Amino acid sequence: MAALLFCLLLFVQISRFFASGLEVKSKICGSDHLAYSNPFGHELFYLNGNLVDKVLFCKALQLHYANHCLFEGYTGTDYCGLDLSSADVSMGRRKLLQEPKKKDEPDHDPEAKRHSASTKVGIVVSGIFLTCCVFICPCVYRKKRGTAPTVLKKDPNSSDSTSPFDMNVHAPPEKVPPSPSVFSISPNVNRTGTVHLTMEQLTRATHNFSPALQIDEGDFGTVYKAQLDSGQMVAIKRAKKEQFENLQTEFSNEVELLAKIDHRNLVRLLGYVDKGNERLIITEYVPNGTLRDHLDGHRGKILDFNQRLEIAIDVAHGLTYLHHYAEKQIIHRDVKSSNILLTESMRAKVADFGFARLGPMDSDQTHISTKVKGTVGYLDPEYMKTYQLNTKSDVYSFGILLIEILTGRRPVDLRRPVEERVTLRWAFLKFNEGHAVELADRMMEEVVDEDILVKMFALAFQCAAPVRNDRPEMKSVGEELWVIRADYLKSLRRG
Template structure:
C-alpha cells in the first residue's frame, strides 16, 4: 500500500513538473513569438484598420536618439487608401533614428514598412529621401516614397522583408535622411514585425554555372535576407492578411496582370470531393489553403498546349539574385506522368520533368519548389524575370498540360550586400508636370503658361501608370522557350517598363528603318513634309530643355514652326532604332486623311536620313487621365467631364461613320483622349487603328491588340474586331471618368481589380454612388447620373450585338448633359435615335480612305511615354 502511495506521489510530481514546464514553455513561446504592429505617429493604442487588425502606438519602441522625431497627420486622405490606419499618421525623422524590438533569436521575422507620401505639417512629400537599415542590412537607399508612388500609380507603398535575427534577440530598424538632398527627411506610417517559422532552406540554381561563389546545385537561403517582390495566388482571388495561414499576415494577389499575352490558360478550383492535406514537408504556414485549392492550367486541348507556353513576366531590379518559389497541388490527376511539364526561368531550364504527383505522392497534397536566378543589368532594356511552363512532350504524358497554384518571388542581397534597389524613373513629362503650379479649369491665353504634356498621338503622361496594372504586348522571340516575348508590367511592388518592337523593313544602304517609300502618295499630298533642318530649328537642335515626353521609341519635344507662330509637339524616333515603322506609316496614313475637331491633328512628318519624326498640334492640357486621378492639378467638374466625354464620343462616332470605311480605333482609353488649351477633347493614337468591315462583312479577323482593362472580351475571345470593340472600351472610359480610378488596379481585392466588372456589379446592386469620385458626390443630378450610368452599362455588354452604336452613346451623353443643366425642362425627347454627324461634328475636312492603307502593326509608334500598355 505504501508503495502504491509512493508511486502515486511520484507520478503526481512528474505530472505537476510537466504541466509547469508546459506552461513555462507556452509563455516562453508567446514571449518569443510576439508580433509588433505599429501605427507610427499615433497617440493611442489599439486602433483598428479596415481588416480589423489592431495597431499600437510606436512611442515605446523608439530609441533615445529619436526624441526629436515628429508625430504628424497627413494633410490629404487619398480615396484609394485601403484604411486610415496606419496611413494617416506618420513619424517624421530629421536625424538618424531607430526602432528597437526585443524578439526571439530563433526565428526569422517579416518586416513590413508602410509609407503614404503625403504632405505632413510644413513638410513636402517630395523632399523625403532616406535610407532604411534593418539589422545591418540596407533595405532602402535614397528612397523616395513620393516618386515611387507616382511611378507605380499607388497612393501608398508597402515593402516587405524577411530577415534573420541577430544573436542578441533584437531587431533594429534605422531611418536616415539622405545627405545627398538638402532638407531631406525620413518618415514611416506603419511597421509590422512578424515572427515566422523556417520557410527557407535552399533553392535550386538556374543558370548559375558560370558564376563565381556558387556551387553547381543549390544555394543556401537559411540566413539570407530577402525582400518580397511578388506573392500571387495563381488562378485564384485576392487573399487579405487576415486570411493568411500561420498568422503571418501576408497578402496574396491575383496573378492575371502578370500573365503573358493572350496565352492565359484557364483557371480552376478544387472540387468539393477533393480534400487538401498538408504534409511534413509543406506545412500549413507555407501558404494558405486558398492558394492550393485554385490553379491555372493550359487548357483541355493538348495540341494547342504543345504550341504555346503558360508564361508570367515581372519587372525587377538588375544585379540581384531572385528566389522563385512555385506552389503546386494536383487537383485532378492521380498517376505519375499524367501531367508532366517543363519549367523555365529567364529562358533557362529549371526542371524538364516536373510532375506534381511524383513530388507529392498523391492528389491534394501541396508541394513547393524553390529556384534561384541571377538577373544581370543588360544596359539595353528594363530587366525582366520570366517564368514559363509547357508540356514535357518528350515524356509523352497522358495529358499535354501544366499547372501552377501559387508563386512568390524574393530578392536576395545583391553584389553590394544589400537589398536596396533604385527609385523608379519618372518620365520627363511627369517631372515637368510636378514642377508646374496648379491651374484652374479655364482657358488661358498667357504665352508663358507652361504646357505640361504633348499633343499629337501622345500616349499620355500617365502611360507608365496604366502599365501598372496592364499587360503590354510586344513581339520578340525568346531562345529555347519558343514563345514570342511581351512586355508585361508588374502591379504590386516594382513596376517599370519599356517597349521593344521590331521592324522588318530596312534601308538597303544603312540597315536602319526606312519609311518614305511606303507612305502612299495620297497621304504625302495631304500631309506636310518637314525637312530635318526645319525640325532641328523648331526644337532648338533637339535641346534637352525642350523635351516634354519620352518613351521607348524616342523623345517628344516642344517646338514652334512657321516663324514661331505655331506650337507643335514633335515626336522623334531613336535614329538607331529599327522600331515603329508600321505604326509610323499607319499614323500618317490615318491622320493625314482625317480632319475633325475632336481628332488630334497631324501636321506633318519628316523621314530624311533614316529619321522617323511626326509633328502634331500641341495639346496644352494633356491627357484626360491626368485630370481624373494621380497627380491631377485640376479637379474637373461633372459638367466639364460630360463635355469632354461628348467630345471624345463625337470623334469616335466620326471614325465609325464619317469616312469611306469604318475606322476602328482599337485603343480607346483616357490616356488617348487629349485636351487642348480650351479643354476640347481630341482622340489620339492611331497606331493600332484598322479599317473596319465592308458591307459584306460583319467583322475584321485580326490579332488581339489593345490595352488590358479596356479590351473588349468578345474581341479577345474570338479575335473578331468590330466598331463595338471601341464602344466597350469607351464604356470603361465613362466609368473611369465617373469613379476617378484606373481601369485596372491590382492592389485591390480581386472583385474590384477591374473597374468594368466592379462598376457593373455596383450598378446592378444599386450602389454605384458608393464608388463615384468623392469630388462629385452630391453634385450630379440623379436623373443625369442614371442616364450616364445606363449608357456606360450598355457599352459594357458582354456581346457586341447588345451594345449601342457610338452614335447612340453620343446621343445619351448629350441627353445626360441636358438633364444636368436643365433637369426640369429638357429640350430632348427621350427616344433612341442614331446621332447624325453635323457640320461641326464632321470637322474641317473629310477625306475618304483608300484601300490598303492599313498595316497589322505589332506595337504602337504613337504612344509616347512607355508604350507597354498595349
C-alpha cells in the same frame, strides 16, 4: 475674268426674272454651306454651291443637326425625317426618324400644278451653274496647280551629333476625294496648314530633342513640344530607334490614317519624316495634357461633372466620325484616357492612331480578322477571343473610358483591394446594389443628381457588354449622351 462677269450678270438677270418664286435660304454648318429654295412648289437643294438631290442634302442636314447646327431656313415638309420639337431643339436632343415619304403617296399641295414650270426653272438654274463651271473651273485649276506646294530638297547643312540627316519633313499624303455621301462635321476653326521643314529646323525647334521639351513617352517613342520659326506650336513624336523595325507598321498606319481624317475632336496630322534612321510624326499641339493627367489631379483643378460629361461627348463625336463619316471606316483600337488630349478650353481630342485599322471594305463583311492589339483593361473580350475586330470593339473601350471618367479609377489598378482591382467588375456590382452615387469620383466637389449618374453608368455598362451584339453603335451612344446632358441641365435649374 470675263467669263466670271458674264456668269454673274446672267445669274442676276435670271434671278430677277424668277424673284417671285426663287427665294433662297442658306446656312453655314461647320465646313459646309447648305442652301434651299422652293420656286413654284419645286424644291431645290444645294451643298457648297452644287445642286444636289434631296437624299444627299438630307444626309448633310442630318449630320450637321447631329452636331447641333440647325438649318432653320429649310422649310421642307418633313425636315429630312428629323424631330424638331421645340423642347428637343433647345436642349440639343437629337432623333433621326427613318420614315421617308412614300413615293406613291398623292400630293395634295395646291402648287403641284406648277411642277412642270418649276422643273424648267431648276433646269435653267442648273444650266447657268454648269456653264459657269465650264468657263471658270479650268482657270481655277490652272491657278491652283501653279501654286501647289513642292517637297523640299535635302538640306545639305542638316546634321546631328552622330550622323548627317538625310531626309525631309513631308506634308501628309494627298487625300482621296470623299464620296458624295460623306461630310466633314468639323466646324470652321482657325487652324494652320501642313508644314514643310528640314530636319535641321526640327532639331532646332526641339533644342536637339531636349528632355526639357518632352511631354509624353509611349511604346512608339517620345513626344516633344516645339515652336517653329513661324511661332506655331507643334507636337513631334519621335520613334524609338532601337525598336525601329517593330514600329514600322504602327508608324505607317498612323501617317496613312491621320491623313484621311479631319474633325475637331481628332488630333490633326501636319507632317512626318520617314527616311534613314528617323521616323517622326508632327501633329497639332494640344496644350492641356491627357485626360488621365486630369483624373489623377496632376493638372491642378479637378474636373467637375459637367467637364467630364462634355469630354465624353467630344470623344463620342470623334469615334462616330471615324466609324460612320470618315472617307473609309476607321477602328481606333486603342481608346483610353491617356490617348485623350485636352485643349485649353477643355475640349477633347482623340490621339494616337498607331493601332488603328481600316474597317471592312465589303459592306457584307461584319468584321476584319487581325491579331489583338490595344491596352489591357480596355480590350474587347470578344475581340481577344475571336481575333475578329469591328467598331463595337471601340464601343467597348469607350464604355470602360466612361466608367473611368465617372469614377476617376483606372480600368485595372493593382494597388486596390482584390475585389476592386478590376474597375468594371467592381462598378457593376456596386451599381446593381443601388449605390451609383458611391461610384462617383470623390475628388469631385459637387453633388450630382442620382438619376443622372444612373443613366451615365447604365450607358457605360451597355457599351461594355461582353457580347458585342448587345452594344449600341457609337452614333447612338453620342445621341444618348446629349439626352443625358439635357437632363443634367434641367436638374441644375431645378436645384
